[in-house]
Amino acid sequence: MPSFDIVSKTDLEEVDNALANMVREMSQRYDFKGSQCKIERKEAEITINADDDLKLKQMHELLQGHLARRKIEAGAIDYQTAEKAAGQSMRQKAIIRQGIDKELAKRIVKSVKDAKFKVQVAIQGSELRVTGKKRDDLQAVIEHIKGLPLELPLQYVNFRD
Template sequence: MPSFDIVSEINLAEADNAVQNVMREIATRYDFKGSKSKVEFADGVVTIHADDDLKLKQLREILQGHMQKRGIEPGSLDYQKPEPAAGQAVRQTVRLKQGINKELAKKIVKAIKDEKFKTQVAIQGEALRVSGKKKDDLQAVIAFVKGLGVEQPLQFKNFRD
């Protein structure tokens, strides 16, 4: 029986490379000269340290651009609320969304079942397994899920015939 998995994964090595590129860009940019701004990456969390709100906004834009160049979509970045640090400095954490959470999984399963495709959908941890009798049915489900407009980027893997 043909099947495939719907997942949401991020290559953490690419995310680390993007953060390193941001640090290199900060070191060479004139508007960050003499600034204590920096970006750190550890355990799937990016921490942005900036001198003020303006530099924080610029760092977010630079980070997002470098992440996109590395194949990490903006929808997978979860910006937390900025926190004040010493003086006027601000700090913001950015979590990288890995896996499909329960609410989103239930929403996708419900949408697929409402369309009455001839497939079965099962939630398996942080992934969804879709199986059906025909390859064409599975391809229709893939096209349908792509058209749902889910903000979190989804990948379709392990297509088995």
């Protein structure tokens, strides 16, 4: 029986490359000269330290641009609320999303069932397995899911006949 998996994975090495390029660009830009702005990643968490709110917004734009160049969608990063650090400086954490959470998985399953495709969708941890009798049904499900307004980037892997 044909099947495929729906996953949401972010390549952390590509995130590191984007961050390195961002640091290099910040060291060369005139508006960042003499500033104490820095960005670092530990596990799946990025910490952004900026001198003020304006620099924080500029760093957001730089990060989004460098991630886009590395083919990482903006929805893969979940920004937490910015907090004040010493003086006027700002600190913000951003989580790199890995896997599909339960609520989103249930929404996807419900959407596929409501569309009355002849497939079964099973939640397996942080990914979904879609199984059907015909390859065309599976491809229709992929097109249906791509049309949904989801904030998380999804990949369709492990397609088997």
